[in-house]
Every structure is written in structure tokens, then in C-alpha cells.
Amino acid sequence: MESSTKKVYLERADATGNVVVTELIAGESLIVRVAETWFHPQGGGQKSDRGTIGPARVLHVAHNGGMVDHFVDSLAGLSVGGTYGFAVDSAWRTLNSVYHSSGHLIAGVLESLQHGLTAVAGHQWPGEARVEFEGPAEASGFDGLATELSTRLRELLSKSIEVKVTGDPYSSREIQIGDFPPIPCGGTHVRALSEISVIRVLSIKRKGNRVRVAYDALPP
Template identity: 35%
Template sequence: MTQRLYYSSDILVMEVEVTTCAPWEDLYAVELVATPFHPQGGGQPSDTGRLGDAEVVMVKQDGERIVHYTRQPVTPGRVEARVDKERRQLHTHLHSAGHLIGHIGETFGWRPVKAHHWPGEGRIEFMPDQEARPLDAEQLESHFVQLVQQDLPVSITLDQEGQRRVGFGDFTPYGCGGTHVRSSRELTGLKDLLVKEKKGKLSIHYDVTSP
């Protein structure tokens, strides 16, 4: 099992221990004892970066293992891991903005059921509760700005079943394995907003301005 350092730490450069490295198609599959790299999953793309001199082009989860795919082999032992800072920051802002959009939808009576936090593809899908109210892009953006200005701190906890949960301020946290800003104040803003209600479902497409 790979220890997920990104669950509790924002450190992007650190020494790690490589346990295995094996050829995989035209790349190499590398495993670590513990990793700062976020794998693709949970609606968030994977980190990229470097392990020593080897470029990490993608990171995937395989059960309890996290596999780092590199262009060059990596010798087992201690090596410096370096996560691409700009890519991580963008994904972190997208994911955190998605959570705030989910919370805003809930205040209008919509329950988030699916989320995708990819650059240029961000979207949250909702189902109505009994008292769902209409929500348009202007209302959404206004509420988003208010939540950013409130400087809501992020809270990361484990529930009784060991599931990681992430919330902002007093909002009910969501089960989540992604990376997040420390406070809503760090978020810049939304762009390319599109709010659609069709056949009783609400779909919000979004992107974020550059962190």
C-alpha cells in the first residue's frame, strides 16, 4: 500500500523511497513507499513532475497502490520527488471551486451527484431535492464571490469508516480524496460559466481564472 502524503501535506518537493521500477509499454512503472503525487481519480487529473532525473508523465491508482509512469527508469532507493507546482495549483483551484459550487447548489435545494474537475471540462451535476429553486449563472457567480470573501477555512477529517472528508467553513463536508486550497480566499474566480436545467437535472459547467 502506498502512503498518500498529499492527503495531509502540500509539500511538493521532498525525498522519497523508490521500491520498484519495471518497464510498462514505452514507459516505466515506478512505486514508492509514500508519494506526494496525486493520482488521476475522484474527478481530478493526475500530477506530473519528476523523480530524480526521470519525468513523471502520469500517476494512476491501482487498488491500494499508486503507480508513477516515467519516461526513464528510476533506480530503487532514495530520490528527490518534484511535483509540477503550476499544474497542481490549477487542479487544486478547480477542485476547491467545484466544492463551493456544490455547496451553492445545495443552498438552492440541489444535491450534487457527480463532479468532474478537469481544466476546460469542469462540471457539477445535481438532482433536485423537494424544494429546489432555479439557479442561474449570475446568482451562482455572486454567491461564489461571497464565499471567497468570507475566507472559509478548509477542514479535512476522517469519518468513522476512515473515509476522508473535505469541507469549507460550516458546510457539510464531501467525501473526497482530492487536493484543496487552505481557504476559500485563495480562489481567484470563475469563468466560462454555463448553467443548464433539463429534465429535472441541473448541470453547471465552469472553469477558473488562472491562480
């Protein structure tokens, strides 16, 4: 039976530490596998972490069944069974956490403003972020809705509202922002809304049977 990588990032946000290499894969892509990882793999609407493991630069991280693959620039200096220091690119992690938490906040606020809308998908990549909703909404009112949403977001960002991880990190993990309903999520997030400088609503449009909110966000 194939072993699995323990995804420690689900419960801890350490940016540095040590990992034990369990497998090195040389081929078209160079892959490092470790017993436990603090690197968030791409998925759930969030870009992957990047950083270093020992002398290798981690360029991309991806789920592979129960394993997590760390795509690196070189395997030189690494050996199976060896223990190496790791470092997650903190600035990149922070930016993606800001975008992810912003998407959750937009979902909660818009659902409270338009009770017929339900958030069903999020794509929180910097430069192309959006949250998608299903439900009735008139396109003729989208300009006013965008203004109302933007105003409410600014109000919430001015307060010290906690962003909490609830449930079991490995089986029932949810993210809750203040009093908004918790949302199942395996991504990384800010600890409080004060860690988000601004959320800009770029547009609200209907795309097929969905309402799409495009946005960008910045850390302080």
C-alpha cells in the same frame, strides 16, 4: 499479499522531498513505484499530479489496486531501493486544487439556493469542469439561477473562509468549506477561498435527469 503505497498527499502537501523506489516496471509504459507518494493519482474527478522523481519526469499518476503507479519518461538513473528527490509541479497542483475546491463550493452554494438539488458528481478538469446535481429544477429559471450563483460565489471568494481537511486522512477524510457540510474527498484543495481568484459559471443545463453546472476557475 500485495503491499500498498502510502498516500502521504492525503495529509501533507509537501511539493519536494525524498522517496524510496520499490519497483521499476519496463514495458509499453514505464512505471515507478515508491513506498510513499506525495503525488495525487488521477481520480475523484481530479487530474493527476506531475513532476519529477530523481532524473525521471512524472507524466501521469494512477491508482492500481493498493499501489500507485507513476508513469515516467525514462527509468534511466533509477534503481530499486534507491532514495531519490521528488518535486511535484506546484503550479499544476495549484490549478487542479483551485478547480477541485471550486467544484465543492459550487455544490454547497447551489444546494443552499435550490434545496431540492443534491450534488452527485464532479469533474474538476481544467477546461471541462462541471458539477452535476439531481433533483427538481425548472430549466426556464436557469439564467436567473446562474446569476444568483455567480453573485454568491463572488461574495464568498472575497472572504477569508477556511477549507479544512477533517477526519482521518486515510479512512474518513472529508473536505469542509466554511460552514458548508463536509464532503468525503481524496483530492487536493486550496487552504482558503482567498486562494481562488475567480469562479465563472459558464452554463447551467439539464442533461437527462441531472442538472449540470459548467465552470472554470483561476488561482490569484
